[in-house]
Structure formats: C-alpha cells, structure tokens
Amino acid sequence: MSRGNAPEAKNARRRRLIESAKARGRQLEIALDRARVRAAQAIAPHDEETITAERERSRYVVKTYVHRQTGSRIRILDTEAEDGPRERLLPATDGHGEIMRYAVECLDHDSEPQYYATLKDATKGVRNSAKWCKGCRQTNVPEMRPKVNARNKQLAQHRL
Numbered sequence: 001m002s003r004g005n006a007p008e009a010k011n012a013r014r015r016r017l018i019e020s021a022k023a024r025g026r027q028l029e030i031a032l033d034r035a036r037v038r039a040a041q042a043i044a045p046h047d048e049e050t051i052t053a054e055r056e057r058s059r060y061v062v063k064t065y066v067h068r069q070t071g072s073r074i075r076i077l078d079t080e081a082e083d084g085p086r087e088r089l090l091p092a093t094d095g096h097g098e099i100m101r102y103a104v105e106c107l108d109h110d111s112e113p114q115y116y117a118t119l120k121d122a123t124k125g126v127r128n129s130a131k132w133c134k135g136c137r138q139t140n141v142p143e144m145r146p147k148v149n150a151r152n153k154q155l156a157q158h159r160l
C-alpha cells in the first residue's frame, strides 16, 4: 500500500466502523423492543380468569341461574361489588378467618344464603343447591348429574 492511498483507506475503515456501530445499535434496539414486549405480556391481565374477575368486581348480582333439575332460580351475589344495594348481603368469613365474598341464594325457597371464597366454588354451590336448600331438595330428583340419572334409569328398566 502506497502512502498516497493511506487517507483513502483510513476513510474506508472509518465508514466501516460507523456502519457496524449503527448495526449494533439497531440490534440493541430490537433486543430492547423484544424485552419490552415480554415485560408487557408478563404484567398484562390477558388471561380469561383475570378479565372475568375484573369485570365481576363491580357487579352485585353476578349471575342468576335456573337449576336444570329443580327449576329453581339461584343467584350468585358479589358481596364486595361497588354497586350493591343498601340492603345487600355482607361478606362472611369461614372458620379460619378467610373472607367468603360470594353469596349464593335460592330465589324460590326461603333458605339461608351460602357463602364461598371463589366464584368457582360459588358456581359449584349453585349446582349443589339441593345440599343446602330444603326446598330444592324436596323438588329434586335425587341430587345427581344427568349422566348418573340416565344410567340409573337404564338399570331400573333392566330390573323390570
């Protein structure tokens, strides 16, 4: 390499260095973006359970059901909802001091409301109303799942 070419070569080297620095910067930006997206996904309440929980937070009457076997109307109340009426049911606590926020009551019979800590358990309570509501128990074909009922019917026919 002659001395005359030296500045040219120097410039070319400088340009390469600048280009590669820019490329590193872009890679770093991409990596940062990815990290931001991951962080956002980690804190965003995007699972269904969380969304449901948030939506139900402000509704006193969560849902009213009609029991498939008894025809009773049973509803779940969120005792901590902000829109509860003045004569609302208040949250109860279980034997260990855990707050049971959801009340389940039968609208057709004069039974005591039942309390549950989670919406899932409250839904189970609706299904099992014959266990805690005397009226539902009397109306009910024994408290069984449809499958079990069908099987028992079949067995009974065989016996005849």
Ligand SMILES: [Zn+2]
Binding pocket: 072, 106, 107, 108, 109, 111, 129, 133, 134, 135, 136, 137
């Ligand atoms: Zn009932």
